[in-house]
Amino acid sequence: MKSEFPILHQDINGHPLVYLDNAATTQKPRSVIEAVKKYYEWDNANVHRGVHTLGSRATDAYEGAREKVARFINAPASRQVIFTRGTTTALNIVASGYARQTLREGDEIVITPMEHHSNLIPWQQAAKATGATLKYIPLQPDGTISLEDVEETVTERTKIVSITYVSNVLGTINPIAKIAEIAHRKGAIIVVDGAQSTPHIKVDVQALDVDFYSLSGHKMCAPTGIGALYGKAQLLERMEPVEFGGEMIDFVELQDSTWKELPWKFEGGTPIIAGAVGLGAAIDFLEQIGLHNIDQHEKKLTRYAMERLSNIDGLTIYGPREERAGLVTFNLGDVHPHDVATVLDTEGIAVRAGHHCCQPLMRWLKVSATARASFYLYNTEQDVDRLAEALVKTKEFFGYEPIR
Template sequence: MSRLPSSVSTTNSLDGIMAKVRHDFPALQQSVHGKPLVYLDNAASTQKPQSVIDTISHYYAFDYANVHRGIHYLSERATRAYEDAREKVRNFIGASTSREVIFVRGTTEAINLVAQSYGRMHLTEGDEIVITEMEHHSNIVPWQLLCEQIKATLKVIPVNDTGELILEAYERLLGPRTRLVALTHVSNALGTINPVKQIIAMAHAHDARVLLDGAQAAAHIPIDVQDLNCDFYAFSGHKLYGPTGIGALYGKAELLEAMPPYQGGGEMIREVTFEKTTYADIPQKFEAGTPHIVGAIGLGTAVDYLSSIGLMNIGQHEQELLSYATETIGDLPGLRIIGTSPHKTGILSFDLRGIHPHDISTVLDHEGVAVRAGHHCAMPLMGRFGVSATTRASLSVYNNRSDIDTLKGALDKARAFFSL
């Protein structure tokens, strides 16, 4: 993590770092509809820095071979790069050993893996799984599938008007049949940073395991799985400046070792006979088939990139920008920000009276501003706030105040267009 010289004003030097960051992203140097691109859809997916793009093309051009098998130079080099990436991810999330890091397609696959492997082994009829009202569909549906399969029950922690979990209600949901608590670290639709350390401790007091969905957290706040003491942590590469199709599942070694494989195939076995097959040790046990080798290596580069700027710096930059954005658009007539917790990442979800989010998004797009309009794969949460959709501007390391000013100007145009 980069350290700032103490003699310099923090804000100024941070501005300096961030001004350079923008040049690392070739996609940001383009225009759309004749306007410079202002990319504010980072919660959906982030753009890629040149270093990640270079890593991917270099690997395919010069270092490509399958991993863990070939007794030849290229395969050994590829295997080393792939395992180096696992080590980088381990370091990034503070796991104690890289055996606890499983490469998966993304957060969704990670959650499905835990639901089907851990869930089917350890949960039984009448057991309870606790999720929250602010979950992304990817942290709802895998548990519903599991509940149908084993006749378990899903319980839901409600959200208050500011978009925070109601912990008293959570306490009441915990009981002797609670086996698993699965919740998002940061809400994709509200930006709320949940008090996960406390939530985990409360679950552990009831002997329940906890899975954190870190898809919206990993690029914005430092993660330390040992400090959090979570049992599983899932995140995606493409939301932290890495490639699509790759993500990681962290699980405590003793849990992963006891879990059955999620998929069968090559790479995940020790010995196969028609009578009996024995499985490889973790993490290979959960990586059947040829993995997304280049994706993992690209993810390793993305993690390097984040670390070179520093998660603390990124967090500070995004917080300052969030404050500026909240002030700038917050007092537009008819605008209601949904998700007003003081503990938020740079997500600004809002409802603008009289204009549907899709129409806002179309007008903004014509001003070069990319935002997300819709239910953000969180339909129960939308219902909670009485809307079917919101417009969401989500910030990242490369955004700046000028982006927010452009957003404000574009929203003014949308209001004028619909005569509001």
């Protein structure tokens, strides 16, 4: 797979690049780069407006990408797929366009302490604006959640349950279908942050029975600045747009306006056309490889990484030990994660360090920050070996005794 990704063929600080920051963003295969290049060189025009050839080709490519997203997540219809700038925008659309319109004082929003800020702050703001109560499903000691706690936390007053499918820090894979069943039984809808799940495992929004599902293209080999929101049709039709302007209107009078039908009423202004084209190409690439194959490769790689890193004295790994996604979050003794990441970079290894946009979770872990190595389809066991060897060097650099 590495041969398909031009950026991976370079040296960093005199060492071949080992890219282990895939939970932040993935690299782009040549086919995606070429698809975006071809659009700008051959098809560049605005969509849905012109009757000329370039406009028709651009519209076909843009709407074709929407159909690919719908197929990729098994949405019932492409009109239920709204193009956004990414997961953050998608979740904000739901929090603003749905939650603020429907919540009343005393209603409940239920989330978890493992949420990315993108799936936490919009609900804080929605609760403040409507008088709703924000509640949290407690975490188990290993960073998972129990269905018993879900049953207890979600009540008849709960209107929205919003949860990440896969934690970007812990690697926890949440039982979304079972949580959706509990939410629906108690009269709530379920919103899913799919930023860390969509690139790695096969997602079927109908089988999961989720009401809203969000994804980011840049975490699945597509360009930055493009993502999507899936919603059940009856919910999307009830919602008001959150952005107003060109392209999302049906009729405009001097004192009032009406909106286009789905999905365009949520896509005001010139959309991210090249990004959508790149997302469509990324989906073609991932489907050619197969999500099952990607999932199995990452599970094998994660097991290997857990074994290698667990043998390093003084290294603490966070999250469940068994069923987990393709990342390992850790701290190395009392060395600050930023220092760990800096030394690893001198060895050509890119990892993430910080709070990972999960400050409440960091407080739950009783740390200020962590380092994170996250894997994707182009990573290998040799990459993990390089990481383990570099972490041993990091220990020595900061005065630890080498492992014998």
